[in-house]
Amino acid sequence: MVAPGATRRVYVYAGLISTTLLMPAAAQAHGIGALYNLPVPLWLYGWSAAATLVLSFMMAGLVLGGPREPAQARFLDISAGRFAWALRQLVPALRLLGVLVLLLCIAAGFVGSRDPARNFGLTFFWVTFALLFPYLTLLSGNFFAALNPWRTLADGLERVWKGWTRGRMAYPAGLGHWPALAMYLGFVWFELFGNGHPVSLAVFLTGYSLLNLLGVWLVGASAWFQYCEFFSVLFRLIALLGPIDYQRGDALTPRRLRLRWPCSGLITERPKHLSTLVFALAMLATTAFDGLKATQWWVSVFWSDPTGLLTLWQGASPFQASATLLPWYKLWESLWLLMAPFVYLGAYLLALSLARWFTGTPRPIRELALDFGYSLLPIALAYHITHYTTLVLAHGLKIVSLISDPFGRKWDLFGTAHWLRAPILPDVSWIWHGQVMLILLGHILSVFIAHRVALQLFPTRRDAMLSQVPMLILMIGLTVSGLWILAQPLTELRWL
Structure with missing residues (x-):
């Protein structure tokens, strides 16, 4: 027998799920919280971003020159x-x-x-x-x-x-x-x-x-x-x-x-241990997963039951069996969250395996992974800023008023109880294009940093460039997927 509160949640979730499956996939700027029609198709943003990264890759090859000695810290x-x-x-x-x-x-x-x-x-x-x-x-x-x-x-x-x-x-x-x-x-x-x-x-x-x-x-x-x-x-x-x-x-x-x-x-x-590298990848992967899990596409992957296995298991459609499947959905999402850093690690190691094959270097994959590990941090920080800056603008300034009333008792200890309570809501187009620019900037920085590291590791300029081709493809994939997540319509199930 289901408790009354649980029954109410089931009806709420079922309504959200059905709405998700029926809504058209109109473009929306993820994290903005308002409908926004992109001025040009998303695929054009993707191609433009990819072209920008390729151009940045070529500029890095020209500007940074040939092989270099390991960089020394200068302070x-x-x-x-x-x-x-x-x-x-x-x-x-x-x-x-x-x-x-x-x-x-x-x-x-x-x-x-x-x-x-x-x-x-x-x-x-x-x-x-x-x-x-x-x-x-x-x-x-x-x-x-x-x-x-x-x-x-x-x-x-x-x-x-x-x-x-x-x-x-x-x-x-x-x-x-x-x-x-x-x-x-x-x-x-x-x-x-x-x-x-x-x-x-x-x-x-x-x-x-x-x-x-x-x-x-x-x-x-x-x-x-x-x-x-x-x-x-x-x-x-x-x-x-x-x-x-x-x-x-x-x-x-x-x-x-x-x-x-x-x-x-x-x-x-450079990271001294594989665990440090995976932690850095987790900074990127968990932010991307946070954005992905709020999209209509992600919700429909489970609830539309494309394989038919859920319907076969429950003897009814996922919508009809939502009361039973909701805990399994939460478990499914939790497993993907835990797996996300290792999915990114697999893609990263694949790119480095190709780089090792292209260049013929005898350097072990583990050492190459550590060598380039920190080059992904600008991407991780760019993802964090693009996904959460709107939340900071909408709710961050409230802390000024809450300092005067920390327990919600209508106090005004420091005279700021009524200060900055309204959120900052920039124009939606500014938010979207700012997010695009931040994602691109993070990936461009990563391209230059990875190429600088490659010049320290490989004996010729040609080998350094070849080693970065798979990394460039990886970064283009991350850029396009990041833009795709930002542009998805939102439907998020919250576990109340």
């Missing part, structure tokens, strides 16, 4: 300057503020308003932190390493319980970043399939905080925050694209603040 060290000194004075207060905001998010989840739009925790964590902070990291460097509230909690516990952050066992070197990847995929699953209620977020943050403290106790703070705590890994990878290199420092190495050329970190550094 302007400003660690001893007044700006760095001022930042050092602020760090203790900012670390304390980070912990207070974390605790406020948890408290708002448990005792604050149940209305997601009026709950400080939901807006701050999902919009300000999860979406906006990556962009700040790109500009300001990996200052999360200094401000990480979970590390601050661990350091505070160390003052009370001496030896807590030293760990009880050595971190297994073979694990690499696999724990961080598992936590990251779990986090994305919670984001996409969680119920979006304030209490759920508070429970998640409480559990994640306890997990961090336990992990630090087990393997030590240094290893845990380098390999396991996924926000630390995520922001460290994003910071490679930026012009500021911040090193937190420890007992053996000093704290450093240095300037460098944007994106130079992608050339001078």
Whole structure:
């Protein structure tokens, strides 16, 4: 017997499914939230994007020249300057503020308003932190390493319980970043399939905080925050694209603040472990999956039952058996989310296998995969910006008003309760063309970075160019698929 609430959800989902299957495939700018007819057909955008990447590939071959020595990191060290000194004075207060905001998010989840739009925790964590902070990291460097509230909690516990952050066992070197990847995929699953209620977020943050403290106790703070705590890994990878290199420092190495050329970190550094590469691919794959799962095409793949297997299994059409199939649909989507990084890994390794065959290089596939691993990060960041900037504009500014009323009790603590409550809604055509430009820019940067790395690995200019032909085809495929996802009509089933 189905509970009344479950019955209501079944009818809602069934209506959405039937509407999806009957709607025409009119072009819509994904993530915009409003119908938008493209000024030219989508295929023309695809061909134009492909031609732009081919032209960029040719320009990279001309501009970057012949083989080069491995790039050396070049920095302007400003660690001893007044700006760095001022930042050092602020760090203790900012670390304390980070912990207070974390605790406020948890408290708002448990005792604050149940209305997601009026709950400080939901807006701050999902919009300000999860979406906006990556962009700040790109500009300001990996200052999360200094401000990480979970590390601050661990350091505070160390003052009370001496030896807590030293760990009880050595971190297994073979694990690499696999724990961080598992936590990251779990986090994305919670984001996409969680119920979006304030209490759920508070429970998640409480559990994640306890997990961090336990992990630090087990393997030590240094290893845990380098390999396991996924926000630390995520922001460290994003910071490679930026012009500021911040090193937190420890007992053996000093704290450093240095300037460098944007994106130079992608050339001078490379993943040291396959797990790091897969984590970088997961940053790209999960964002693409988030866009794909909201499209009519994706929903119809399951519910239209093209193979007939669901109808044969249930003895009725998927629409008629929706009450039984909804949990299976959620499981199906969850499996695809977990598989997405490895699907991208397979395509990436195939491109490198072709590159290895074209050039005849004896360098193992695993080493080539690590060599070019960071060249995909500009694409991952471009996908993130295109898919989530509209959400930041629509909901991000609300945090200014919620600061004065974090629990939804009609307070006005700082006089900002009525500030910036209206969303910013740019013209739809500006959003669409901005998304197209960002996707293209990310792929163009990746083309140049990958070609620069190839010039360090291959003995001749010809081999370097040949090695990048399969990578160019891969990037064209990613560009076209990204534009296709953005242009799909939206129908998303939310698990309430």
